[in-house]
Amino acid sequence: MTREHITFGLLSDLHDEVLNAARKKSLVEHLNGCPACGREFEQLGRMVKMVSCLRLIGIRSRDEFARATLSRAILCDRKRKRQLYYKRVIPSAVAAMVIFLVGIDQFKNGPTGERRSGARIAAGAGSGEVSREIGSAYDMRKTMSILRKNRARVTVVTDGYIEAEAPSRFIDDIQRECDGSFPTGVHGFATAVGYTEGGIQDGLILSSGIMNQRPADQSGTVRFRVLLR
């Protein structure tokens, strides 16, 4: 028997049987020979037993509670499914709307972006058309009205430029009108390869230097870009 009394913690562990066999054996030996520790251990057991009787606390109308809780659970589940449905449907509806609006925009202004415009221009250039770059001294609105007046068909509009095509005979007029007092020449731009099956490949490569200002074919169409300055 160990001489020192058993701590309350060890008595508690012994009660719950969370000690190894050797420890348990030595404590039990002490308890058998020590009335003080024995009494303490007995009281602990009695207390735990009393506390465990509080298990009698429970719901008075269990069936009613279970029914009510299940009804709420079913309602919550329906709500969750509805929300899930809207979560799935609304983004697709919004996406559809965006595609629709972009479609309208492209229908009006042509597709935007360097890569796509480059590809388009390459195709144009490939069919014998002349590409041009024109500087405009005016704002977007005024430049657009100049283009409209000169029978230009606008294909791309960005913050920085407008792409359009017009009968070659109008090009010089467009340039003159757009230039205003702006003393620049016409800058050409070459383009790299456009579409493949997998999508757009290379984009526009702007070339520096002055291009031939005179359209090669008076009856043809010139694709050009008006830079807004």
Add this chain to the structure above:
Amino acid sequence: MSDKSDLEVIDRVLAGDIEAFSAIIEKYQDRIFRYAYSRVYNYDEALDIAQEVFLMAMEALRSFRREAKFSTWLFSIMVNYCKNYRKKRDRFPLVALTRSEGGEEYEIPIPDDRQTPEDDVITGDTLRIVREELYALPDDYKEILVLRDIEGLAYGDIARILGIHLSNVKVRIHRGRELLKKRLAERGLL
């Protein structure tokens, strides 16, 4: 119902059979109610909490990873819900006012067959005192004694439910029991 049958019920619920959840409610309703009641000491409030815990569990059912027992997972929700509930309620003292009134109304049902000759006679008065003193313990001790001595949970499960280390479980049980024993002795029960 073993944990295996809990999992079967959960599978059915996740497959869309929400009514199957009633088996879970029926099995655990008293245990969750008891824990909630020990925290708020008001019958109606404890019922509301128990219901919310089941609804939360159902909502979160897909996140149950099956690494621990379902009961452990459910009781973790219960413990956390009660903790947050207390925090929220402490910010609104009006609700706390009704708590002390409601606490006295609920009598613990004592079936006659408990008072067998070889048992210590545990009367309704004794249980009322035990309940009073247990519920008056600091929260850390009270919750752990409810889980251990009323619900009979294993130390490991308690550690998982409360998110504390096993050694802390032991220490809290020691200290909680020691304090409760002292107080029950003062009330003449030991």
